[in-house]
Amino acid sequence: MRLDRWIARRASRPRSGRWRPRRWRRAPLDLLEARTLRASGAAPVAVALDAASTADSHAVSVSFQVVGLADGDRAEFDVHLYRSADDRFDPDLDRLVGTTRVVVQGDGRPAVLGSTTVVAPDGLKPTPNRPFVLAVADPDNALGEPEESRADNVAGFRKHIIGVVTHGGLQGSSFPPEWAAILSDSLRDLGYDAVITYTWAGESSTPGAAPKQGARLANILLHTAQLFPWDEPVDLHLIGHSQGNVVNSAALLALERLSTPQLAAGYTRATLLDPHAAKNGAPGQASFTADLEGWLARQAASAYQWLADDPFVTIPLFVDEAEVYYQHTPAELDGLPWSHNLWGQAPVVGRARYSDLTGPGMTHTGPTGVQTWYFKNVVPTLADGGTFVNPTAMTGRLVVSPGDRTTGDLTRTALASASYTGTAAPGGRVRLLSQTVPGGPFLLLDEATVSPDGSWTLTTPKLPRGHYRMLVRGIVPAGDGPWTDFYPLLPLGRLAVRPGLDRPPPPP
Structure with a gap:
């Protein structure tokens, strides 16, 4: 047989199933794993x-x-x-x-x-x-x-920072007080890009002059902000003392209506040092000695404030942060030979945080004034963003037992001994006090040192049946300066000791 015939016959002969080529079947797309194939030289993401x-x-x-x-x-x-x-x-x-x-x-x-x-x-x-x-x-x-x-x-x-330091009213000359100049120099040394020592000392003895300064200060701030690149935010930090906060408040209210892109993009902080508007009826006025000089000082202050009738110190909504440092030290404890001690008016209108600096030797102005405490204890923290310092912050509550019954601030308990816990400045002292008669003497029940983490716990001795008004008195360090301690007082509510309160009633 010729070779070509044999090949043709062989190719035409049907093959068995095992030799028949199998057809490749494609898997459904939804069963395949999603993969990305890259060339060997493809750039990474x-x-x-x-x-x-x-x-x-x-x-x-x-x-x-x-x-x-x-x-x-x-x-x-x-x-x-x-x-x-x-x-x-x-x-x-x-x-x-x-x-x-x-x-x-x-x-x-x-x-x-x-x-x-x-x-x-x-x-x-x-x-x-x-x-x-x-x-x-x-x-x-x-x-x-x-x-x-x-x-x-x-x-x-x-970002750029503009600082403002504004003194209070009733200055003795046309020059700003020394503390304002020192504080302004300190802000420059910290790295503030521009510092404005707003001086209105020549008009500070004229009733009603403070609110008029607001538009002038706002105009200065608008012009100062334009010294920086238009596309870079400009922060504001306004520091006012006493009636100077009326000036700063009026300036902020003006900036709320008219601002620049730099100021709108920046962060605004208002620091109020013992804010005091010359306005009768504002919260927190002053303390006067109980003698003729004190009476005369009270009448003079009332008359001046009646003539001035300053607006309340107000924090506009656009202000990012407002902090109020104030004191309500009695005139007899301020350490100065004056017949009065002005107080910081707290609260102010608007959202703010408060630090109560009331304590022996703390005053409204002078070498031991609130502005001096701020300079020594807060200004050093401004270089790295600032820290709100509140040495008198204190919390406390009753450790409730299962059988206690609480209504409002009154807790009825069957236990003769109660425990209280809270927080205070680390290293300070806390004292648990009780008062059985309103206006009566305080009885010391327990005393302890605040732990390094700021917590404290106090326990009463066994109390006889009766009603008690419970308080905790703090003795906390006043910080750097001539002051010694602050003495915050925190009410803890009323406690009614009723032995047998947790027992079931007798059967009829």
């Missing part, structure tokens, strides 16, 4: 920040672009917010103030554009030591981006 800005110093808007992301692929990375001393990111030195998570999905374009917002929970406060705000994308390099291409992962801006 990289993120770059284009810009960072803030409109209110509480959140930062960040725009970015992600390259190297295939269609349908997804990338996740963090964007952190830092306060820095310069425009270069240093993870060991810069302070983290906010973070957010970003998820980006590829859409087929070479670069995916996006934006996000990073919130700073405590706000971007005036911080002379760290004027720069830096947004950093993927600081932990979760995307595996090469180190040489990570220079564009940072974007940020610089």
